[in-house]
Amino acid sequence: MSRFGQKSRLSARMSTCYAVHSTSPQQAIAVEKAAWPAKEGQAVETFWDWITVFAFAGLVTLLLQRSAEEEPRDHLWQYAPPAVGCALVNYIGNEGYHAPAVVLFVAVVIYIFKVLKVPMPFLK
Structure with missing residues (x-):
């Protein structure tokens, strides 16, 4: 018991591990799911999740590509x-603040093209 009269998360997980070793595989899966409850909102599921993941992936790709140059720009x-x-x-x-998110996203894209000097592919 912790100071507040409840089991700590660690002791709950330790007792779960003990229970997993002494049960059948089906019961072990049920016990494991109960010990590690899924939290709402952790999956990549909204428009903003996807658009920012793609932008961040492009940013990381740009960083890796430019860091491999002999003279980094x-x-x-x-x-x-x-x-x-x-x-x-x-x-x-x-x-839920979509308008400020759009404005900030446009600012991020402008920063990437202007400050990091990414050539605009549609202006060739």
């Missing part, structure tokens, strides 16, 4: 604002 710290911006866009959009 930019500094590592320059990738922090759009990365934090993606996280903020995701949070704000998932909270």
